């Protein structure tokens with residue numbers, strides 16, 4: 257079969273991430289074309305099409321049935337990811353799905369199985385690994401600059417998604433358990449449960465966590481139904497131990513920093529705006545690298561994720577940020593939720609779970625109720 261020269265895209269969702277990342281970056285890629293965009297709020301699809309191309313689709317089915325579409329972007333609410341991804345695979349499309357990939361381990365496993373069955377590619381939008389400071393850190397860790405890694409501390413914190421989402425304000429879907437499933441830990445923490453295994457080359461084996469609603473209120477003035485803060489401890493499969501913090505109440509700024517300690521010294525990522533990677537060695541040597549900024553919600557840096565996905569399809573290689581790694585990142589988040597609820601250390605379910613047809617939420621059906629909070633209830637990555 258002849259290799260296509262272009263990848264033609266359909267969009268499920270025309271909210272903030274579809275606009276600021278997928279629409280913008282695909283519109284700048286000559287090997288990509290946006291063909292159809294669907295969002296139940298039509299004005300959002302119209303806005304995306306006006307700025308980045310394509311036509312507004314009248315329904316999800318129009319995208320699924322279109323023979324002009326090779327791949328879809330799934331950028332809808334978290335509880336829609338699995339249903340849309342599996343439908344797209346059944347319609348013969350490749351899928352780039354946003355994180356968190358799903359709202360249960362059953363759904364995540366079903367997505368991986370559906371992609372395999374269809375022989376199509378599944379990539380999850382875990383963009384942190386492509387950020388310049390993290391790419392540099394991976395290279396330095398592989399070179400052994402700080403020796404053997406012993407511990408880490410990592411944070412991903414900002415003032416909340418109600419300032420970012422197209423649903424601006426306290427009514428945002430991000431605050432609703434039935435649509436989001438998990439709060440700061442699924443929005444921000446999951447980036448780090450993805451990043452740390454990638455940086456350190458080992459899975460997260462077990463976790464302990466406190467997840468709670470400390471400050472955010474919904475549009476009725478009631479505490480939101482997902483966590484706004486999570487403090488977690490992680491043990492990696494190779495014995496490294498570390499701390500992970502996610503927060504939606506980091507008012508006044510954004511913190512996406514990591515400290516990794518090793519037998520010869522430590523490195524600091526994303527803390528100094530002038531030198532995004534700093535290495536402090538036990539022999540007194542200090543090495544500072546200017547490699548480029550981390551993206552923030554207010555200052556977006558090109559993620560490279562849509563371009564990499566286009567390359568995966570055109571050059572026919574497996575996405576480096578694949579469904580199985582996305583599943584493991586989700587599994588660590590689910591384990592943190594269980595730990596917080598039960599008040600105990602929980603092992604991470606890193607193996608895919610058996611898939612039952614009933615495991616995937618149907619259109620508009622509510623998700624299983626379970627509280628996360630105890631008290632309140634391209635190619636560079638290919639090489640990496």
Ligand SMILES: NC(=O)c1ccc[n+]([C@@H]2O[C@H](COP(=O)([O-])OP(=O)(O)OC[C@H]3O[C@@H](n4cnc5c(N)ncnc54)[C@H](O)[C@@H]3O)[C@@H](O)[C@H]2O)c1
Pocket residue numbers: 267268269270271272273274294295296297300316331332333334336354355356381382383420421422423429443
């Ligand atoms: N990778 C990242 O760094 C990153 C950053 C932000 C958001 N996200 C993820 O992207 C997804 C979307 O978040 P957002 O920030 O764009 O939110 P948003 O509120 O700005 O937009 C979500 C959009 O999805 C639409 N939608 C809901 N159900 C749909 C369906 N069935 N079909 C098509 N569209 C549907 C909504 O109408 C809305 O316009 C979420 O899963 C979120 O976690 C990822």
